[in-house]
Amino acid sequence: MEHSHRSGALKQANKGHKFGKHSSKRSRAEESKGRLALNSKHDKNGKHEASKLDRRNRAKQIRAQKRVAVLSAKRLIGGMSGASQLIALIPVCDGAQSSHVKDRLLGVAKEEDVDSADAVVSAFGAMSTCSSRTLKNRFTFIDVDRTNTLSVMEAVKMADTVVFVAACDSAPDEAGEIAITCAKAIGLPPMVSVVLGLERMPVKRRGEVKKAVHKYLQFHFPADERILPCDTTTDALALLRALATKKRDTVDWRSKRAYVVPDKVGFVHNEEMNGGADNGTLKLTGYIRGSKLDANRLVHIPGGGDFQIQKVVRAANPHTEFDLKKDNRTDVEMGDDDEDMLAVPDALKKDTLVSELEPDMMDQEQTFPTEEEELEAERTFEMPKVVKRVPKGTSAYQAAWIVEEENDSDETDAELTDMDDDMDDVEMNEDFYNPQANKKVHNNNISVAKSAPLTLSMLEGLANGDAGAGVSRVKVDSAEEFEDVEGEETQQQMFEKYDKGMDYEKEQEMYEDMVRERHLALAEQENDDLEFPDEIDTPVDQPAHIRFQKFRGLQSFKDSKWDPKESLPLDYSRIFQFDDFKRTHKRVRVEAQKNGIAPGQYVTVYISNVPAEFGRQLANPSEQHSKVPVVMTNLLRHEGKMTVVNFTIKRHSTNERVVKNKADLVYVTPLRTFTASTVFSQHTRGDKFKMERFLHASRPIVASVYAPVHFGHLPTVVFERIAGSNTLKLLALGSVSSVNADRVNLKKIVLSGAPYKINIRHATVRYMFFNTRDIAWFKSVELWTKGGLRGHIKETLGTHGHMKCSFNGAMRAEDTVCMSLYKRAYPKWNYCDGVRDADVIDEDISM
Structure with missing residues (x-):
């Protein structure tokens, strides 16, 4: 039998030949099969391949163009x-x-x-x-x-x-x-x-x-x-x-937008008011700086807001006479009458001042009253001035207690009368005071029903010597005179008397003590949030399925899905959203570089529909605002529309005050200064982000607010408004993170319970709920312990909130059973352009 060798596992395996990305001569020869390729100077895409000298010359031209552009700027x-x-x-x-x-x-x-x-x-x-x-x-x-x-x-x-x-x-x-x-x-x-x-x-x-x-x-x-x-x-x-x-x-950010620092400011008041608004035309004269000025875009002036450009006119340059190299005879000879029109906004292309959408209140097939019906309801329920006829000398306090009699009584008055008749009569133990006679008449002979008020007929009966029903006969001067007293004036007099007896210094001290106590309570809550994050106590006097009906459980915070379009608040129907914000930003930047008036020109910008008070303040600055410079910024397209803007901020070390979630903060960006309510959330990756109850100093966070669109990662400075004063305190620094209304910020709460009886992996848990219906409501939500176990509710025990739970490991007596619930958090709609004028900013210390 012939022997044959079989290679084992230790046989040497040589590497194959590596010829790189190019093919070998043999492979090319086999592919060509003797055919010769044409000597073409085109690449695979059909473009002409430039020679080395041409490429070098092209690079030189590009460098020269960039150098000229830099020198021109x-x-x-x-x-x-x-x-x-x-x-x-x-x-x-x-x-x-x-x-x-x-x-x-x-x-x-x-x-x-x-x-x-x-x-x-x-x-x-x-x-x-x-x-x-x-x-x-x-x-x-x-x-x-x-x-x-x-x-x-x-x-x-x-x-x-x-x-x-x-x-x-x-x-x-x-x-x-x-x-x-x-x-x-x-x-x-x-x-x-x-x-x-x-x-x-x-x-x-x-x-x-x-x-x-x-x-x-x-x-x-x-x-x-x-x-x-x-x-x-x-x-x-x-x-x-x-x-x-x-x-x-x-x-x-400055090179992407045009801005004008005015040398001259003029204001022309409109004689005919548009829609009853007191406004006019503002004229700002200065050099265009930054990028190109587009008349179709909105402009923003600090302290005034967003406005539309009426026209842009070339102005006479007062500094041309200093140029020794050029003879700018047009600018020197030009006067106010020889205006050179540079740009007029296009009626079809210019941006509107509509910053928010009007929600369709009939979208959910609900019936709401019209404006006419609301006005009719206001007129119907308007309280008329109450004029009472009382004897002369009657004080305002006594007049307020006199009830007018009506001839026609409705059903309600009849029911009240029947109730009064059923009550037992009692004798009045107080003295009746006669203001005209300036003496007290004892009530030994006067008896009135316990709940019957003193009416005008009783006074007239007393004046005429007739006691009437329920009042015995008393001798009073029949020549009593009466006078009319208005109820509103009486109330105002009462308020004035009350204010005179107030100690304002003591009130101020009490207010400061109250604010100090609130800050101490907030500091304590912040420390509790750091030590026991998101943990709250289940209410005893209210069912948990009602108190937490907007919350839901998640099997995995990272992997579970949450629809960003689900159950949106009404404020989301007022904002603008983008399908692809990055693509829109790119298109807007390209458009801004192509259209507009080139920078460096001395122009006069006419801004229409400026409030008269603000325009006069700019034209004639007061002492108070003389130290604040003014600048007009040309916004990009869509930068006047309201949406949800997310800022990445980090707390500054100089501010140690406690700042709670949804607080009103002042944001200063290169485009505008505004005040808005803030929702804090964690700065992490993913499609869901946990809401933070406080602005902690240890880590950066994301602040979500309702604000106009901001293109680019613009720098941002955040201030806190000190309650009861106009002082702004530096709070945080950061930048614009994104413009995304679909960011899901989830508020997390943790309900905790204690194991009562333990049997290896099974335990009886109490103090998490206090009735059987709550246990059945949250039975499908997963449980977890601080020791790292996972479990679920198996059944309820009794009627006082005890439940049997099963876990994936051995339970320990010192462990704590927890349940996580989530709901989406939205900012409040209280946007204000500039710094909101408010003497007191209330702080809610409730969790």
Whole structure:
């Protein structure tokens, strides 16, 4: 028999030949079978393959185009005939005077080779502008009040360069820290650090002091390499040159939208009121900055809201005469009468001011009253003024107790009369007071039914000597005179008397004590929420299936499905939603780059239907608002529509106050400032997110609010309004996470019970429910223990809430049985543009 070798498991297996992604010569020869391919310069897609020289030339052209675009954007700001460079001066300590730096820079500009240095007063505050031929640049200095945080952020939004001013003899305080923090959070442009007071310091200590200030500023701005002094003329000239040559980096959100910082503001009141509204046309004159200005889009003005553009007109450039290279004769010769129309909104393409939808109240086939029926009901149930005829000298308090008699009694009055007749009569033990005679008449001869009120006929009977029914005869002057008393005036007099007896200082102390007790209670609840998250006690006096009827159980919080369109509240019919928000954002950005007026032009924007009070305030700023700068922002398409916006925020370390879920918070974004109710939820992955009852400082969270659409991950600063005052306290920093109304935020509650009798994997549990119907209602919900076991309810025992449960492991006596229930949480619809004016913000301390 011939022997044959069989390879075993240890036989060597050599690797195959790896020839890479290309095919071998043999394979190509077999595929071609002797045919020769044509020498084509086209790729697989049919495109022409450019040579190496052509590709190099194309790359060179692209670099040249980008270089020209960057230089053109730089020349738009700071040039002699273009928009001036906006410099925001922000002091970081109490001893730093930003006005001193501004005056020093303006003085240097006048002393050097400068054609003019003038001051231009803007809409909200004084902005000083100077033009330098030597530096070929124009500067506009904004003196910012560091104590007004909103003013600091508005100035940073519009500024091209921010100058932080420090002092050698003053340490940075809390206001300076908050100003720096908010400026960095909202989007900080290029910055310069300035120190004052070095000349007053001894020569030996100057280096040490400057090093200390530099260390403090470098903590906040590590990229800033040096600090410039500004005590002498030489220092000011060096600072001015540094501002002119400073590299200007663009802020992303600012380069996507057009904005105008007005040099002139005018308001024309409409003589004919539209629909009874007192409004007019606002005229803002200034340079277009940022991106292209589209007349079809809405504009937003802080403090006023969203408005429509009526037209955009080219204005006479007052700074063209300083340009030595160009002869812009059109801008110089142009007057107010020779307006050059640049853009007029298209009636079919312009955005409307409709920010929310009107819900269809008949969608669920319910019948609601019309407006006419509501007005008729109001007229029917309107309480007329009660005029009572009483004797002269009767006090308001006595008149309030006199009941008018009616001839026609309805069924209700008859029933009350029958009830009064059935009651036993009693004698009055009080004295009857006669105001005219100014003496007391004893009631030995007067008897009235116990529940019968003193009526006008009784008074007339007493006056005429006739006792009438239920009243015995008494001698009273028959010449008694009567007078009319209005019930409303009587009530007002009673209120005034009550107010006179109040101690307002004591009331204020009691209110402060009440607020302090509420905050202590909230702090205790926050600590309980951290120690025992989501645990609540089952009510004893109310069935659990009624108290928690909106809650449901989930087998798995991660994998169980929850329909985002299920059982939506009525407010969801008022918002706008997007099928694909990312695609819409991309389309809107491309549209904004194509259409509109190019930046750098000096224009006058006419804004229609502006409230008269707000327009006059802009045209003639008051002392109160003189330190708040104004800027007009051109919104993108859909950015005026209401929807659900989700912000990712993290609590700031300076705020230690307890903030509960659904609190009214103030949000400051680059586009607008608004107040809205907030729903906190966990910042995790998945399609469902657990609601947080408090804003904890240990982790970032997502805040969901009803707000207008925000495109892009815009920076956000959140403030808390202190109850009983107009003070805003910095609360959190973050950015826009998403615009998604389908985000499912679930409120979780945990009902707990204690094992009563244990038999290995079976146990009798009590104190979770207190009746048999609740056990049957929640029988299908899964149970879990803090020891890691899973189980379910098998049956009820007795009628007092005891139930038999089975688990997947051995039960321990010290373990706790829990049940998780969920319901979807929605924010409240109380959006307010700006900071809501309210003296007191109520805080509900109930869970």
